[in-house]
Amino acid sequence: MKYIDEYRNAELVKKTAAEIHRTVTRPWTLMEICGGQTHAIMHFGLDQLLPPEIVLVHGPGCPVCVTPLEQIDKALAIAAMPNVIFTSYGDMLRVPGSDQDLFAVRAMGGDVRVVYSPLDAVKIAQQNPDKEVVFFAIGFETTAPANAMSVAQAKALGVPNFSVLISHVRVPQAMHAILSAPHNQVQGFLAAGHVCAVMGFWEYPPIAAQYDVPIVVTGFEPLDILQGILTAVRQLEAGEAKVENAYARAVTREGNLPAQALINQVFMECDRKWRGIGMIPESGWCLRPEYAAFDAENRFDVGQINPEEPSQCIAGMILQGVTKPNECPAFGKECTPEHPLGATMVSNEGACAAYYRYKPDLIG
Ligand code: SF4
Secondary structure, X not given: OOOHHHXXXXXHHHHHHHHHHHXXXXXXXXXXXXXXXXXXXXXXXXXXXXXXXEEXXXXXXXXXXXXXXXXXXXXXXXXXXXXXXXXXXXXXOOOOOOOOOHHHHHHOOOEEEEOOOHHHHHHHHHHOOOOEEEEEEEEOOOOHHHHHHHHHHHHHHOOOOEEEEEEEEOHHHHHHHHHHOOOOOOOEEEEEHHHHXXXXXXXXXXXXXXXXXXXXXXOOOHHHHHHHHHHHHHHHHHOOOOEEEOXXXXXXXXXXXXXXXXXXXXXXXXXXXXXXXXEEEEEEEEEOHHHHHHEHHHHOOOOOOOOOOOOOOOHHHHHOOOOOXXXXXXXXXXXXXXXXXXXXXXXXXXXXXXXXXHOHHHOO
């Protein structure tokens, strides 16, 4: 198949769903890692096509959702400083910090700008040498190459007024955390295709072997997702736990080696807090010492910011596949996309926003 609409072909979707029905004999709980997959499942009603034995739970692969509150509060503090141009992808502007969001900082006079690439932020820094220009570098492995490139480029071009506020997280360590938690229900993973396009899937076989779970690299179109589910269910029914690639048109085992080399040049592993989940050892990337001068946390005095997360929001349990958004008492009541209490209701990839948009009948 060559074109995207072929992966939405209704006949092929029905055929694949029927094959899942024929294959399954008992209950299985699968987690789609990526929020983009969650939205595709809700948008196309794929969960309605599955047999009742298959339960899909929604994983932590939404970068906006897992950026910890303390990084949001640090971003707000830096963005409010005079002489700072704070740059970010647009979806971070509405993420609630402890008291406000970046839109509010902008409304009060902060110079907060949306950019489409961190390289644009480097250009803004070159054009404004008398200002400090900060880029909010969040995300999984997918955004890491561009963020690494911006830092490498700022160093190579000698742009001293550019820095990055980093909140990078990694998928394999999150899978370890989910699978080793006492409340874990996940028996198989649909791995995030775009993360694997960068990183490959060479890191996954030890995880599949250690926890005895199938891991299927899966894309984002309806047929991709159903094929990923079918592949995982076939393994579970056969008592297997392998890594398989159901997204071969975009992913190889090795991944994008030049992108990985750039990441390794600029970043190193570090412990990282995940919003609602807490600290996961070695689950993040931080700047290597030779790039430390570009770390906004070193440049601005924000190290003491360490807020408590509000107890009302149970997004952490949702992101680990323990509960579903409609089981949150605030879902659709105190918490809506217009007045979000947590990041999973803000982000386009957030599970709570997906349920609010595509499953309004579940609002109690
Ligand atoms: S519905 Fe709102 S409060 Fe509840 S978990 Fe989702 S984001 Fe948090």
